[in-house]
Amino acid sequence: MRTAISPLALRQPRSLRDALRMLRDEGPLTPLAGCTDVYVGLNFGTLRDQRFLNIWGLDDLRGIVVGGDVIRIGALTTFAEVIGSPLVRRRLPMLVAASREIGAVQIQNRGTLGGNIANGSPAGDTLPVLAAAEALVELRSIDWTRKVPFVDFYTGYRASVRRPDELITAVEFPRVGGAQWFRKVGTRAAQSISKVVMAGVRSEHPRIAFGSVAPTVVRVRRTEDALASGATLAEAQRILQEEISPIDDIRSTAAYRRHVAANLLAHFWTDTR
Amino acid sequence: MTAAFRPIAFVLNGASKSVRVHPLKRLLDVLREECGLTGTKEGCGEGECGACTVIVNGQAVNACLVPVAQLAGAKVMTIEGLKGRHRLQRAFAEFGGAQCGICTPGMILAAVALGPHPTLEQVRTGLAGNICRCTGYEGIYRAIRKSEDSVARRSRPAGRLAKAGRQKTGDRRRKT
Numbered sequence: 001m002r003t004a005i006s007p008l009a010l011r012q013p014r015s016l017r018d019a020l021r022m023l024r025d026e027g028p029l030t031p032l033a034g035c036t037d038v039y040v041g042l043n044f045g046t047l048r049d050q051r052f053l054n055i056w057g058l059d060d061l062r063g064i065v066v067g068g069d070v071i072r073i074g075a076l077t078t079f080a081e082v083i084g085s086p087l088v089r090r091r092l093p094m095l096v097a098a099s100r101e102i103g104a105v106q107i108q109n110r111g112t113l114g115g116n117i118a119n120g121s122p123a124g125d126t127l128p129v130l131a132a133a134e135a136l137v138e139l140r141s142i143d144w145t146r147k148v149p150f151v152d153f154y155t156g157y158r159a160s161v162r163r164p165d166e167l168i169t170a171v172e173f174p175r176v177g178g179a180q181w182f183r184k185v186g187t188r189a190a191q192s193i194s195k196v197v198m199a200g201v202r203s204e205h206p207r208i209a210f211g212s213v214a215p216t217v218v219r220v221r222r223t224e225d226a227l228a229s230g231a232t233l234a235e236a237q238r239i240l241q242e243e244i245s246p247i248d249d250i251r252s253t254a255a256y257r258r259h260v261a262a263n264l265l266a267h268f269w270t271d272t273r
Numbered sequence: 274m275t276a277a278f279r280p281i282a283f284v285l286n287g288a289s290k291s292v293r294v295h296p297l298k299r300l301l302d303v304l305r306e307e308c309g310l311t312g313t314k315e316g317c318g319e320g321e322c323g324a325c326t327v328i329v330n331g332q333a334v335n336a337c338l339v340p341v342a343q344l345a346g347a348k349v350m351t352i353e354g355l356k357g358r359h360r361l362q363r364a365f366a367e368f369g370g371a372q373c374g375i376c377t378p379g380m381i382l383a384a385v386a387l388g389p390h391p392t393l394e395q396v397r398t399g400l401a402g403n404i405c406r407c408t409g410y411e412g413i414y415r416a417i418r419k420s421e422d423s424v425a426r427r428s429r430p431a432g433r434l435a436k437a438g439r440q441k442t443g444d445r446r447r448k449t
Binding site for chain 2: 005006008010012032034035036038039040043052054056057080103104105106107109110189190191
């Protein structure tokens, strides 16, 4: 490991309340869940934080429950637990599909849904699913609980509405009507970060979200509107190009990403017909 | 210096273990430095290669991405916990599942975590996070599949199988 850990500090709360109090009184603290991104960030020097909060033991934040039409998934629920849930497989197959393509088994056993959101990578595999599912992110501080529509959660590249004293505690999914679709395009089935990732719901008004094509995950609402109003696929693909802003980087090029995004839209539209 | 840290207790290969180290020290380093168990290898140090795979509470994880603070009360199994006698260890040796050996402990533990009787598809998925640059994977898949096949093991002399295993991997190496 290239990073010296001696300057780093770790606070160890015994309960959720304890954790929220520490976030308010002793912040800024960076919450640690499965740590699958944290050590990578420390090694590469991209994570400069030095004071951390170990929330891994807060079992209140684990688990998948259903109440009426809403599926509630605790922030510390791992991708392996998402994949293994018959309820999620039945009601949110696109979330299972995304979870299966995160890293490999070792990462799926440790990585968490809350961590994927908090890390805020524009390439986060579950994030287009949360956008297309119109999920709500539950944020708690010692003094309040609020639910933010996932599509309003990010304010820019790796920036969000989460206040430093708030913890992501759960994600809520309303019932999704219509066929669900997910596709990740990367260099390899396992362990690769996406070049382009897309989730779609073929409801009366289709809901479509892309990752890795903009500073944050994006819902492409004008593309959705075009398809809903009976525009041709070619017309929708043209509008899509106006709604995404991919870049050249280590994993792909802007031109390739534009091409693949248009192809994914076409696949979604024909697969879910 | 170390007295400044609170002890962290877990079960390592069936025996109680307590360490006083920085709570963010990686499980990988604790195993190799505090516990003297060097069977767990460091490859990439970022969760890509699987060389440091160990089993925590029954699940395969990358020891390079787990802070020891998160192991309080956990059950950890490393390659040493198999004591060199596990059917998968014998099969990897016999059927060409190991060449340079760096990936082997992680491969075997990832395979152990699959449980008995995995399909080839389950083996491929379960080992997708373990990278091998020698074998081309076929020898590894063969070893895992053959380790299940106790009938085949009894009906053929081990020496002949070992030779066949080497022959196959040899062919593969010449191609690359």
